[in-house]
Amino acid sequence: MKREITCIVCPKGCLVTIDDANLEDVSGFGCPKGIEYAKNELLHPVRTVTSTVKIEGALHDRLPVRTNGDIPKELIFECMKLIRATKVSAPVRCGQVIIEDILGTGIDLIATRNA
Amino acid sequence: MNRNYDVIVVGGGPAGLAAALEANKNGAERVLIIERDKELGGILNQCIHNGFGLHYFKEQLTGPEYAQRFIDMLEGTGIEVKTDTMVLSVTPDKKVWAMNTEDGYCCFNAGAVVLAMGCRERTRGAISIPGERPSGVFTAGTAQRYINIEGYMVGKKVLILGSGDIGLIMARRMTLEGAKVLAVCELMPYSNGLKRNIAQCLDDYGIPLYLSHTVTDIKGKNRLESVTVSRVDENLAPIPGTEIEFDCDTLLLSVGLIPENELSRNAGVPIDRRTNGAVVWQDRQTEIDGIFACGNVLHVHDLVDFVTKESMIAGRAAAEYVKNGGFPETTAENTVSLAAGNGVSYVVPQKIAVERTEKFVEAFFRVRTTYKDSEIVVRADGEELNVIKKSQLLPAEMERVVLPKAMLQKAAGKEITIEVRTKGDN
Numbered sequence A: 001m002k003r004e005i006t007c008i009v010c011p012k013g014c015l016v017t018i019d020d021a022n023l024e025d026v027s028g029f030g031c032p033k034g035i036e037y038a039k040n041e042l043l044h045p046v047r048t049v050t051s052t053v054k055i056e057g058a059l060h061d062r063l064p065v066r067t068n069g070d071i072p073k074e075l076i077f078e079c080m081k082l083i084r085a086t087k088v089s090a091p092v093r094c095g096q097v098i099i100e101d102i103l104g105t106g107i108d109l110i111a112t113r114n115a
Numbered sequence B: 001m002n003r004n005y006d007v008i009v010v011g012g013g014p015a016g017l018a019a020a021l022e023a024n025k026n027g028a029e030r031v032l033i034i035e036r037d038k039e040l041g042g043i044l045n046q047c048i049h050n051g052f053g054l055h056y057f058k059e060q061l062t063g064p065e066y067a068q069r070f071i072d073m074l075e076g077t078g079i080e081v082k083t084d085t086m087v088l089s090v091t092p093d094k095k096v097w098a099m100n101t102e103d104g105y106c107c108f109n110a111g112a113v114v115l116a117m118g119c120r121e122r123t124r125g126a127i128s129i130p131g132e133r134p135s136g137v138f139t140a141g142t143a144q145r146y147i148n149i150e151g152y153m154v155g156k157k158v159l160i161l162g163s164g165d166i167g168l169i170m171a172r173r174m175t176l177e178g179a180k181v182l183a184v185c186e187l188m189p190y191s192n193g194l195k196r197n198i199a200q201c202l203d204d205y206g207i208p209l210y211l212s213h214t215v216t217d218i219k220g221k222n223r224l225e226s227v228t229v230s231r232v233d234e235n236l237a238p239i240p241g242t243e244i245e246f247d248c249d250t251l252l253l254s255v256g257l258i259p260e261n262e263l264s265r266n267a268g269v270p271i272d273r274r275t276n277g278a279v280v281w282q283d284r285q286t287e288i289d290g291i292f293a294c295g296n297v298l299h300v301h302d303l304v305d306f307v308t309k310e311s312m313i314a315g316r317a318a319a320e321y322v323k324n325g326g327f328p329e330t331t332a333e334n335t336v337s338l339a340a341g342n343g344v345s346y347v348v349p350q351k352i353a354v355e356r357t358e359k360f361v362e363a364f365f366r367v368r369t370t371y372k373d374s375e376i377v378v379r380a381d382g383e384e385l386n387v388i389k390k391s392q393l394l395p396a397e398m399e400r401v402v403l404p405k406a407m408l409q410k411a412a413g414k415e416i417t418i419e420v421r422t423k424g425d426n
């Protein structure tokens, strides 16, 4: 069956059409990343998670964080649980690892600002 | 304390940071950034989602990371920064009056001023929504600040009015933090947000988007209890009998941004009523010599990368203005004015000094409504100078055309219009 997938890789948001019975049958992409994204969406969709953790001793009470790569979509809420239970203390550098290898994905949760 | 500066930048968001850095690079020795917040970075500090910097850094960064890169670049440049300092007025002779707890009320003198105050959220929609006035009604950006910076959750059952990017981003954010987002309602028959945000913020979480719907009633004694939403007709008037009532404790309004131009207006800077920002030349100089404007204070940008690019133009020009002791007067014969034609809501810059053009000028504009398989027509005095085919045009996405110097020389003294032509128009 033909499936229509909005590519989220860049702000352009191409509408990629892909056949779920034949993943090589792809159209509508603006660049090769769109092909890869559409295939992934059918096989194992992944997302980057961005959120905040509690921080002590900084200007604000929250430190923004993100996964430094994509994690399986079905792990997003599990990941949020861990994020919500995390508390750090200043100083923190942008890029510093906050949670290593989150949920065994091989992806780390990192700080996205200095605090 | 020496209060004389080559360039003073008002606002320390991405626009102000890029302008200051570029002014410094181009020879302005004493550069000062004045920011009213406690830290630099502007609105980016609360935009913790990713999607920034793809054009400029070729990477997906979050808002704070994007800001941090520019803040880090300040190091070693000698650019001075005053945070927690509010600029109260800017005068045409480039005096900048500001106030903070250390210096009190003070005046700085500048060779050139760059206005980079950003924009604020529209709340007019809120005022014209009928119904009661309970707590629980926020603008989306305010809620974003509460959640992402201050760490307060604003509600549990949420309805969002407005499907611009801020509304969409907040729908996902509230969901991740455990709230139930019932729906996003949009007055227009199309969303003003990026398609990828509809996919990754709404579709991913099964949040419905009601197009051509608006809020027609708000109920609640102390806290919000319910919101009534109605479908609207083609004139955007609510249709009786289409009401849907949502039980919710929170309503987020994401109904647009307005450039924050009080300082500009008081300085006497002429404002374009289409952009709600200053009328500017191609180097982002306003109609007042030596006062420049860039970023969201000039026109609302959806991508910070374009804010950075525009602000670099302004910063460079400000440095040149100071170095050369001003720009030569541009005569009417040497000026091209840019205008929004059919289907186009605004064009920036509004004026081009042909002799100050190097190779080309990029004109930025937005269309009024969605178009499929149409053309962008660039025209001077009726003559078509360029026609560009577009498979799709959306009001949410800023468009761009390049006007080469040769074209501008031909059109000197005239008006160039940018318009949309659809198949039926021929």
Ligand SMILES: Cc1cc2nc3c(=O)[nH]c(=O)nc-3n(C[C@H](O)[C@H](O)[C@H](O)COP(=O)(O)OP(=O)(O)OC[C@H]3O[C@@H](n4cnc5c(N)ncnc54)[C@H](O)[C@@H]3O)c2cc1C
Residues within 6 Å of the ligand: B010, B011, B012, B013, B014, B015, B016, B034, B035, B036, B037, B041, B042, B043, B044, B047, B049, B050, B051, B052, B053, B085, B086, B087, B088, B116, B117, B118, B119, B141, B144, B165, B166, B169, B260, B263, B294, B295, B296, B297, B301, B302, B303, B304, B305, B307
């Ligand atoms: C919620 C939201 C989500 C967004 N999402 C994206 C996205 O996903 N990707 C993307 O590329 N872009 C996104 N953007 C757009 C981008 O963030 C903005 O275009 C950009 O931040 C504008 O930069 P600016 O410097 O013009 O304004 P701002 O960032 O608003 O900075 C203006 C600064 O001026 C200061 N200021 C104002 N008045 C005064 C005064 N009188 N005295 C001293 N200081 C003053 C303010 O405090 C502020 O710090 C988003 C914007 C918002 C609001």
